[in-house]
Amino acid sequence: MKNTKSFKFFLAFTLMLSATGAILQPQANASSSPRISITINNIDATLSHDPMKRSGRVYVPLRDLGALLSLHTSWNPNTKSIQVLGVGQEIVLRPNDSKAMVNGKNIKIDAPPIVKQGVTYVPLQLFASVLKVPLTWNAKTNTVNANYTSPYLYTSVQGTPFWFHKKDGTLYMSTGSKPLTVGKTSMDIKEISTFTAAKLDAKSYLLQIHDNYGEPHINDVVFRAIVHKEKLALSSKVSYWGHHNHESIEKAGDLIVMIDGKTLKLADAKGTVKASYQAKDLFGEEDNFTVEGAFDEYLLVRPYQKGTLQLLNTKTKEFVLLYKELLSDQDKKIIDTMINDGATGDSDYAGDRLSFVKKEGKTLYFNRNENSLTYQLK
Template sequence: MIIQSKVSRRTAALFTASSLAAFLLAAAPAEGASAAAPSLAPAAAPSTAQKVPVQSVLTLEHAGFQENGATYVPLKDLSSSLDLQLLWNPGKSSLEVTGLYQAVSLKVGQPKAYTAAGKTIMLGAETLVRNGVTYVPDKLFSKAFGLPLAWEGGNRFSVAYTPKYMMTSAGRELFWLNREHGVLYSGQSGSVPLRAGVIRVADLDWASMSARRINSASYAVEIENASGEPHINNTRWRALVSGGSLVRQAKTHYWNPRMLGMKRDVFAFQGNVVMVDGQTVMLVNPDGHIYKTYNLLELTGINDAFAVEAVDSDFLLVRPFQKGTLILIDRRSGQTVELYKQLISAADQAWLKAYPDTEIDYPGDKLAYTGRSGDLLSFEWTSFTEGQKIHFTYMLSPLS
């Protein structure tokens, strides 16, 4: 049964849920968010027979300054530039700076830092907050992390280091991914992380990484990347870390600059993480064990990479990349339905069929799943030519 009704365009609204004190904003970046990358201008390397680290000049958002014989540098800016992660620990009222081989905590107004091993590092001057920005003596980076800094004046700093990692966090759990080799490290803020495993990444270019907590022992790490010229290779990875180890990973690659209508894969259903490996869908327990597997090539007969937009007890909603049309799969019978052929008019179907699916602005069927009530599934469709929002429903009963 199909029910159709027109609805008006929606007006998007953004609301700010909460605000933090200026000090906290300056001290710690938002959980799960990456700090803006500074510009890097490599300086000329010395000409010697030995391999010398390349000196890089960092142009940061905030300037340094000197006071009482100490050189002060912006903590948050430099941490993100040196593969260090910065978090505020409200329980201890301290800042935690965590790297791959060292982690320290420090407090505003104190001239020292404490390592994860309990050692004290004297900085020669106290940590300060000026105009909402946290500053530390430059000795923090040389003494704690072996990274001597040179203040070049203003907001320019030089250091013999080139960033090698993508970083993200989920709560207090921190992650680092080596961009070249795919080695993943994880651990709690304020402690030295451990190697979790290797994600089979390649050609990371326009890449982003995020993490999500599943339970006290398990996290999902997601990477999205566009590479090649003109960045027509789009790849998504989803990796599962449990007990500090990488226990499962999946990858889907889309070859085409057109990504219109390709939503991110649904994350989980009934406690199982949804992992899409090209044409294979796995429902995976948080510890990495596979609960259920679906072969989308066999079920749909379409030889393409897929995205999975919904999983429910009795159906899957999947979208092949090239054609971009939403397909309903009955999980019990294996039957499939191309929904646009059931919902939109014959004229609109003909319009879509005539549109070359190799064009960068090929829209796909523009159907979006919005939920269910009993056996009635709801979809919103945006018309191809007029941009109208139209609501459709589809009854599962004939398929089940």
């Protein structure tokens, strides 16, 4: 009898353990579920947070994916709402609320947004039905694909977003509501582009677009725009062909460096041009150029084709070819020979390789092939 009771107790205990294991097992499977991937036009997208499944739905990180699709996401702590902005779009969502406001109209959405560890997730369907971005879900590969190419470049600085239409050159910005038109430009995007913004003061911004195109990608266009009081105040555009440096400094003292073709304009934050120089004024030739340093009355400019850094005194209009002052006779001869032979476009010609580092007192410091060189201002 005792043995029978013991057996029954053992059997019940064993069944209890089995049941407990059965209850715990799905949680283990859930934690090891396959990772959900996101692609845009079937190309892997890099996100800071992974998508997730909840109640049979796929949820995606709103801010991460939105930025890749030229959408700006922000949190309003006063109304405890999430705002999503795009050109012609303003969507307001609230966590755990199945209603949304789209361009001023209330609508019901498939499922409410979820906030997890400070990250807002929205149902995949929201992008298709509300934001008009066609998304597909592949259950076999656990992949979300956005079949979408935005017609806009997007960037933001200190919470202020900007958009640029790649083909018609229109600039947009938002000051907290649906984006407004800033102005029309002569810039259009051909291929690989970057869009950046910097805040100049409470009412002004500097925008820059770099477009690289053609094979073997030696065509570069650099566009800059000063936006003041929500309007396009001044813009510039310069094109380069070759493999030399195309980057210029943003400021010369308090003035903005704007290179428009073969003209250098120095402007204030309102877009007012305070000084202007032609290429011939800067280095005595007709060529596009970069500006790589500015201090006191001096500018460091580099004609693009020759790639030789020159020091211009803007008061006296005198300029110094720095490689003639700083390099060895052998190095100077190599550069001179390449220039005289018209070989400055060759891939093995890199100009003088001088890189400006800093100014201390009247001493200018340069690097060249890991060597430090100095020049004394007169």
